[in-house]
Amino acid sequence: VCVLVGGVGGAKLAHGLAALLPPENLAVVVNTGDDFTHYGLAISPDLDTVMYTLAGVVDTANGWGVGGDTAHMLDMLRAYGETPWFRLGDRDLATHLLRTQALAAGEPLSRVTARLARALGVGPALIPMTDDPVHTVVETREWGALAFQEYFVRHRWQPTVTAIHYEGIERARLSEPAAQAIAGADVLVIAPSNPWLSIGPIVALPGFRTVWAASSAPKIAVTPIVAGAAIKGPAAKLMGELGIEVSAPAVGAIYREWVTGFVYDEQDSAFTLDGVETRALSTVMKTDADRAALAGAVLGWAAERSAHPVG
């Protein structure tokens, strides 16, 4: 099974899948369009969220960061007169230091990531979408072009979005481990992550369309929009600003060219999509049991649609 994910929402479904599948049967391909450099550190927010979640060390209240972490380094930065706007926990810093050092030494991000995840006891393959630099840029009415983390964290996704683009995407390539994971999967899943900010950069990568289209596996996307709202983050606000109806069918229409099945939430009304099967499931993941239940239901649906046994 290969699942495409962004940050917190995607990490939850990946965690549910990891609870059901033998580790060697799960690959998680993660958005790196959010990656940025802060105080000289190479930071990969989505990779870290997924890694900490799968390692069982995530801060469960936030959904990101290391549980029980402190922020003494940030306190001292403030003593130096700095005004850091991105949360860098003290334990979290070890991840950034090791990654920064490895990238500076020329190690590809996919290799560093695999090494760090393994060291933390993560069984499934944790794979960055690309080893090349891609930067999601959000065009806003108030501030013009903002780097993703400026938009998302510094401005708390409050500016009005007029367009999104992925800087560097045309020179980037789908990472080799991601291509292999997609090509080798019996089931392909798109997690309930933000279609523009999390999944968009992955599917826009040169090399993605070919390997994705070549797969005959069931391809199932899960809606991030439930009852006209996003579970977390700016997905709903963004859709409104981009002039798209904030609804599961509207997300389904966007994913239609990429998937064979689309999961919407039981709270929403049934709908059909041209050429794509739809199914209502309980998609809101508040507990570990919710995650495993959704993962199981998605795998079960895929098994119905596939000649191959799943798992």
Next chain:
Amino acid sequence: VCVLVGGVGGAKLAHGLAALLPPENLAVVVNTGDDFTHYGLAISPDLDTVMYTLAGVVDTANGWGVGGDTAHMLDMLRAYGETPWFRLGDRDLATHLLRTQALAAGEPLSRVTARLARALGVGPALIPMTDDPVHTVVETREWGALAFQEYFVRHRWQPTVTAIHYEGIERARLSEPAAQAIAGADVLVIAPSNPWLSIGPIVALPGFRTVWAASSAPKIAVTPIVAGAAIKGPAAKLMGELGIEVSAPAVGAIYREWVTGFVYDEQDSAFTLDGVETRALSTVMKTDADRAALAGAVLGWAAERSAHPVG
């Protein structure tokens, strides 16, 4: 007043001088031969020790590091399977991150250092001996050539030293602020730091001898050896290994070409040095009052020997 210092012992005398002098009348020139890169961070142990001491945030038990600091980043590094051997406190990390980032952006070490020290409220000028890379290398019987921190921290200065050299010294230059501080000083002091590991790199810098010799100010060194032992660190052990008698007169003989006055401890017997005045003072600094008393006595002696008023 300009004082040449290394780490903990020198920081104490600098602190005593800072308690007596208006900040604009004190410059502290610090050894950077101990500087090294660890986990991609540019670390300047002596600069940090002096800065934290003068800022009043030093860990008073150790004499280095930030008081009350935690080590959560190091704990997480260990979770990744690393075996870090250099203590990097979480608050301390802010210093290393800001310095690393500034050096990478091309800012000279002297400018970064002045900026960081000012931000922490340090009044006296804190000046690295050079803006160029110099690395103290310790040749040992057991392990061959060791980078300074490998010798000092990793091997806890237990290997037997056969020689010391300062890698890169011939391509380095005394920093411009250090040269100005020495040339402009009415009193020049060499702190009770290690003559080979702390003061040695400073006086060996191209440009040092000329500016030092041109000054007609009193030049007073304070012994780091008291009653045949070092107050702290490897000075005594090192002297034995280099075949030098472990005594204040032996240190005085080494400094003879550089100074006009030499301070030994009251616990030791009186002695004379050819061409250099000697004076017994209480040099052991256990309390802040001890530091100020020694600083005051050194300044007082210098005032006796100088036409200029001191302070």
